[in-house]
Amino acid sequence: MLARRLRSSLRGWGGVAAMAVACALTAVIALLLPLGQAGVDVSTALGGQGVAEGAQAKAGTCKNPEASLRPSTEDGPTVEEIKKRGRLIVGVDQNSYRWGYRDPNKAGSDLEGFDIDLVHAIAEEILGPDAKVQFLAIPTNQRIPAIKNDKVDMVVRTMTITCTRLEEVAFSTAYFKTGQQVLAPQDSDITGYNNTLKGKKVCSAASSTAEEELEKNSFGADISTRVPNQLDCLVRLQLGEVDAVVTDSALAASQAAQDPTVELKGGTFTEEYYGVAMKKDAEDLVRRVNQVLVDYRKSGWQTSYEKWLAPTGLDDKAQPPTPEYSD
Amino acid sequence: MTYPPNGGAAPPGPALPTMPAIPPQPGASPAPAGPSGSPPAVPARRTAWAEGVDRLRTAATTEPGRLRIIGAVLALLVVAFGAVTTWEMSERSAAADDVLHRSQPLSRDAADIYRSLADANTAASSGFLAGGQEPAGVVERYERDIRTASEKLATAATNSGSDPASAAAVAKLNKLLPEYTGLIERARANNRQGLPLGGAYLRYANDKMQTMLDAAEQLYKEENERLRADYDDATPYPWAAIGIGVLALAALVWAQRRNYHRTNRVFNHGLVAATAASAVVLLWLLVGHTMARAGLDDSYDHGVRSLNVLNDARIASLKARGNENLTLVSRGAETREVGGVPKDKFDVEYQSQMEQLGGAEGGTGLLGTAASLADDAAGRQPVAEAIKNVKDWKNRHQAARAADDSGDYETALEKVIGTKDQEPTDESFDQVDDALKTALDHEQTEFEAAAEHGRNAMTGLPVGAAVLAVLGAAAAVLGIGRRLSEYR
The missing domain is CATH 3.40.190.10 (Periplasmic binding protein-like II)
Known part of the structure; x- marks a missing residue:
């Protein structure tokens, strides 16, 4: 399956070979450049080649990690792969009360919570009504490896968007502000x-x-x-x-x-935003999820917030964070 | 232990013949006393010793003197034979008794502790999977396991005093058990309120249980070593007794041959009786011990070894079951790197325990060993049953995993704790557990019968040997005395 996906993504990213060459070239240039600047130069140069724009380009400069790719409903290789499979595989938490958890006293065993509502919204957008979702509960330290190893399509698990993480995965626009x-x-x-x-x-x-x-x-x-x-x-x-x-x-x-x-x-001592994490090269999926979030902020977000989070004592007048875009 | 009075009877034995052997010698009796009391103490003692040797030497030159020495040596040999036989056989008999009534029951208790703890953990996770309202059967099973574990721990505590390693393991378990039950209660309370905190407590309790299972395994191994040591004390040949017995018989034969050459009389009744008594003791010793040994070896090979393998198998199946449940409880909350790839911690554990239990096919591993150790149909049948059910279990588990991996948690749950018609792994596990219990009960009976048989073969031997030896020694002295009387 991995091989198939790799092949299709190769087809989709016709310029991958060019990128590899560019990478090698940049690395050589970077090595020749004065020390200390090398690290930054690699990523900037990458973006500069115009092969991988958006998320990847941001990683190098990373002034505004919350800025993501503009929303779009076009299917790319990643979305097609999910459609072909017929179900969305999502990494979630089942230990976060009211975010992602299983109520043992309810018939059935569905996970529920604020994150889970969002997952269902995304799945329905991509796969249509009654979309099948496979939830994989993953520990905090497996969020990035799970994405990188193709174990999940995305992680919706109270995951903060940070510059360090952006070097390994791509994020959607922010869907929740915390600290x-x-x-x-x-x-x-x-x-x-x-x-x-x-x-x-x-x-x-x-x-x-x-x-x-x-x-x-x-x-x-x-x-x-x-x-x-x-x-x-x-x-x-x-x-x-x-x-x-x-x-x-x-x-x-x-x-x-x-x-x-x-x-x-005391109060919060940092300002952070949760985002949906996806594979770094899954540009189409990132745009698609951002499109879902545009709609979700208008309707679903508030309902879900009032259902799950307001009762935990969080500010009941909270609004979804305004999305920011990098391109 | 019971026979010291008889052993104590030995010293007067040699004294009897020795007394007549020495006093009638050249009447220099005040001589040793006098010099030893005089000022130059050291040379005096030497003189006393030299005097004694001199006297013996003098005695050896006359026939009555020689006869007295021979009588003394014969009586001494026969009594020593009896004493050593009694001593060696009471030791072996006591060890055999320990095997049957102390170390094996303790080893079984330790296995019970180990099993109850693993079972309790499995029951706790099963109950948890079922939801906030745990099924009554599961709760009862958990309670029974905890009760068994604490009862057996109390027994183990009173019996492990002499062994620091066992005592440490028991102390550790006594400390951790209430901590564990506390965590489970917290898990339940939170689960009932529908809080995910319950799941976190259950995982924490499970971690604690792993430490406890290590301690329980340690205790089980210690008790098994103690059992092995008791076997080692009960089975070696009593070489010292056999050696002295052969020596005593040879000496008796020699004395009679000498008697025959000197007097032309074929039989000396006393010596014949002594020879007969010694021969009976030696024969009894050889036959009795060989039978005891055979019984004990049989109880080890067909009882203890089977019991150990079956206990290990049962515990492996319990652990596998617990981890199968926890795979669904944690749903990937904890991972472990296997060959660089992170995998579900509990599924990895499940796989390794199933591998241990039945090997790759279900018919090798511990169950394969148990099948090859079973020596009769009644022992083989339940093991075959267990093997069959382990295979079912594995297939059902695969179906459950496939469902879970494709996002169908509900079906996966049904495949693990569902009702009978959903063919859950729960059913297979119960059947494996029942079959192993039947096999264990059978092997326990086999063990007891064989060990009892072995121990009984030694019954009476220590006392009998002592009595016969005393009689034999007396007969020898009388026989020699009869010859001596001819010189008066």
């Missing part, structure tokens, strides 16, 4: 992302933005507890193995919704 926040027991003396974290044990999910931020500045906290899923942090917090959790405010709110004795401490 990192600290979660701790109500009676804790931790007041937020500040010096009160000193000497405390702080939990984060492996390969998450929270982990990155804590590595940049941990305020003297012990950040050695890294878990496969952000929800595993709440388990550790309840068991007293850690003193606080750092995660996206949206997920922190979903954790607080499951345990009334913990609360969000």
Whole structure:
């Protein structure tokens, strides 16, 4: 299947060979250039060749990671591949209460939540009504490998759009605004992302933005507890193995919704946006998803937000973020 | 242990003949006492020793003296033979008793602990898969497993005192078990409220269980080593007893031959009786021990080895089942790199346990070994049943995986915990578990019968040997005494 997909994408990207040559050429030039500039030059040069525009071009300069490709409904090789298969394979989380989870008390076993609603909207747009979706629950640190290894078509899993990630995958336009926040027991003396974290044990999910931020500045906290899923942090917090959790405010709110004795401490200390992650060269799919998002912002988004997220204590007047485009 | 009084009877034995052998010698009895009490102590002691040797040497020059020495040596040999036989055989008999009544039951308990824990974990994940309202049967199974595990742990704790490794494993399990049940309760409580936190707790509990299973396996291995050690104590040939027995018989024959040459009398009743007694003890020893050994070896080869393999198989099937459930509970939440490719952690575990259980085809691996170890139809039949069901299980599992991989979680779930008409893997697993239980029960009976047989072959041997040896020694002394009386 991989081989078939590769072949079709080869056909679709007639210029791949040219790109390879360009890459090699650029690498040689880059090596000849003064050190230090080399890394940036490679990607800029890539974009400059006009072979892979948009997402890839942005990775090098990356001033505005949220800017994605303009929406379009045209089918490209990736979308055709999905249509041929007859189902959409999506990497999701089933541990994020009200984002992507399975309610054990409901008949059936469908996943549900804000992310899942979006997945259904995308699937119906591409495959028509009653579209089949295969959900693969993936741990935080497998989000990028799952896309790169063709295990999934896309990841809709509270995934923050960042410059680093843009070097490996492509993102849709932003569909949710969030930021990192600290979660701790109500009676804790931790007041937020500040010096009160000193000497405390702080939990984060492996390969998450929270982990990155804590590595940049941990305020003297012990950040050695890294878990496969952000929800595993709440388990550790309840068991007293850690003193606080750092995660996206949206997920922190979903954790607080499951345990009334913990609360969000201080405000968000970063500004981030969630996007749908896809394979880097799947330009047609990115444009297609962006088209879905244009429509979704108008109707589905608000309904879904009110159903899933407003009850967790998030701002009930929230609006979808305005899309930005790079081309 | 029961026979020290008889063993203790031995010393007076040699004393009997020795006394008459020495006192009637040249009446220099005050001589050793005098010099030893005088100031130059060291040379005096030497003198006393030299005197004793001198006296013996003098005695050896006269026929009555020689007869006394011969009588003493014969009695000593026969009594020593009896004593060593009693000692060696009570040790072996005690070890055989331990095999039957202590180490094997403990090994079985350890296997039960191991199995109950794996079973509890499997039941917990099954119940979880079924939803917030867990099926009563599954809950009951979990509760029973936890109860069994804690009961057997208490027994193991009282019996593992002498063995630091077992004691450490038991202590670890005693500490972790309440932690585990606590996590499961939290998982249930959250699951009932429909919160995904329950799933996170279940995975955490499962991680804890893996540590517990390692400790339980450790305990099981320790107990099996103890069992092996008891076997090793019960089965070696009593070479010392056999050697002394042969020596005593040879000495008796020699003494009678000498007697015959000197007196032309064919029989000395006392010596004949002593020879007969020694021969009976030696024969009894050889036959009894050989039979005991055969019984014990049989109980090991056809009981313990089968039991070990079957226990391992049952635990492998339980672990495989638990991981099959967790594959659906976690739905890819945890991965493990296999050859550079990230794969579902629980499915990888399932595959490796099934491989262990039945090999690639279902008929090799542990079940293949169990089939080759089973030595009768009643033992082979349940193993064959298990092999057949493992094959079914694998096929059904494949169907479940195929459904799940194509995005049809609902069908996958039905294929794993569904109703009978949906042909779930649950059914296959239960059949494998039942078949293995039947096989285990059968092998346990076989073991007990063979080990009992072996142990019984040694019954009475230590006491009998002691009594016969004392009688034999007395007869020898009397026989020699009769010859001696001719010199008065």
